[in-house]
Amino acid sequence: MRRLLPAAPAFLLLAGCEPMQSTFASHGPAAERIAHLSWFMTILFLAVTAVMWLLIAWAAKRGRGTLAEHAPVDIGGGQKWIAIGGLAIPLAILTLIFVLGLNLLAEFPIHGPHHHATTPDILIVGHQWWWEVHYLSGSPGQEVTTANEIHIPVDRPMNIQLESYDVMHSFWIPALHGKVDLIPGHTNFVRIQAGEPGNYAGQCAEYCGAEHARMRLLVVAQTPDEYAAWLDEQRKPTSEPASADAIAGEQVFLNAACILCHQISGTPAGGRVAPDLTHLASRQYIAANSYPNNTAYLEAWVTHAQSLKPGAEMPDLTQFTGEQLRDLVAYLRQLK
Numbered sequence: 001m002r003r004l005l006p007a008a009p010a011f012l013l014l015a016g017c018e019p020m021q022s023t024f025a026s027h028g029p030a031a032e033r034i035a036h037l038s039w040f041m042t043i044l045f046l047a048v049t050a051v052m053w054l055l056i057a058w059a060a061k062r063g064r065g066t067l068a069e070h071a072p073v074d075i076g077g078g079q080k081w082i083a084i085g086g087l088a089i090p091l092a093i094l095t096l097i098f099v100l101g102l103n104l105l106a107e108f109p110i111h112g113p114h115h116h117a118t119t120p121d122i123l124i125v126g127h128q129w130w131w132e133v134h135y136l137s138g139s140p141g142q143e144v145t146t147a148n149e150i151h152i153p154v155d156r157p158m159n160i161q162l163e164s165y166d167v168m169h170s171f172w173i174p175a176l177h178g179k180v181d182l183i184p185g186h187t188n189f190v191r192i193q194a195g196e197p198g199n200y201a202g203q204c205a206e207y208c209g210a211e212h213a214r215m216r217l218l219v220v221a222q223t224p225d226e227y228a229a230w231l232d233e234q235r236k237p238t239s240e241p242a243s244a245d246a247i248a249g250e251q252v253f254l255n256a257a258c259i260l261c262h263q264i265s266g267t268p269a270g271g272r273v274a275p276d277l278t279h280l281a282s283r284q285y286i287a288a289n290s291y292p293n294n295t296a297y298l299e300a301w302v303t304h305a306q307s308l309k310p311g312a313e314m315p316d317l318t319q320f321t322g323e324q325l326r327d328l329v330a331y332l333r334q335l336k
């Protein structure tokens with residue numbers, strides 16, 4: 001036990017963990033309003049609880065020494081307490097919370113683009129168990145396709161259109177906004193905005209099957225300049241492999257089943273049922289923000305996706321070993 005003590009301050013580091021995924025750590029207007037309402041409700045209910053315990057203590061004290069339990073029961077007694085404390089006050093408090101909740105919902109509408117002044121900036125399609133992301137733009141060739149990691153400029157509301165490829169999912173970045181469902185055959189909208197640059201973690205918030213817990217996502221809020229630079233990079237086709245291993249790796253990739261599911265723009269790989277890999281190396285995590293995007297995890301993922309994310313729609317491709325696997329991952333690592 002004593003030997004573990006020096007490690008205790010590590011808990012303080014944990015407390016500072018970023019990205020935060022808490023409703024109370026709000027960094028955007030919608031999340032801020034939700035946090036205010038949550039605090040108001042928490043304090044209100046704590047006050048109600050305190051009054052209740054005071055009344056119980058008072059009743060217990062009052063009864064003592066009077067042999068009250070032997071007195072005949074007063075059938076009509078206490079009716080006023082029930083009417084006021086049991087009906088009128090709860091009704092008033094619950095009505096207040098209900099009205100405040102409805103009011104907050106109306107402030108951040110999720111139905112129809114007509115509620116938003118502009119057309120959506122981003123289209124997100126939920127898949128079991130990852131997020132397909134398209135940056136929309138009026139002009140052809142300017143669209144960007146990516147997955148699981150969304151970049152936004154700070155202090156600018158971004159309108160997001162939400163759809164589902166299969167079952168119901170729910171888009172939730174607790175630090176930025178409330179949950180909004182992705183529903184098959186239906187379109188919802190959400191507007192997100194971040195006050196400061198930073199990473200904000202999110203999570204699918206509607207149970208959607210085996211890997212629901214690993215259907216995570218990341219919002220990277222950047223200064224407008226950084227954001228513009230990021231978007232410019234994403235608009236380019238993938239970079240040509242330069243090193244010998246990456247060139248060999250590209251051949252491995254293009255001759256494998258990968259291209260049936262994955263797209264890499266600028267190459268013949270045109271699959272549409274899996275995350276776009278054109279700029280894979282620019283992302284911080286893989287497998288829907290579940291594992292770090294590094295050589296070790298990419299090698300493990302390609303050969304044993306089913307161990308890292310059991311049930312995921314990517315098979316174990318154990319035929320890749322040694323040199324071939326290293327080349328393949330070298331190629332993936334330079335998809336900037």
Ligand SMILES: [Cu+2]
Pocket residue numbers: 168169170204205206207208209212213215
């Ligand atoms: Cu889910």
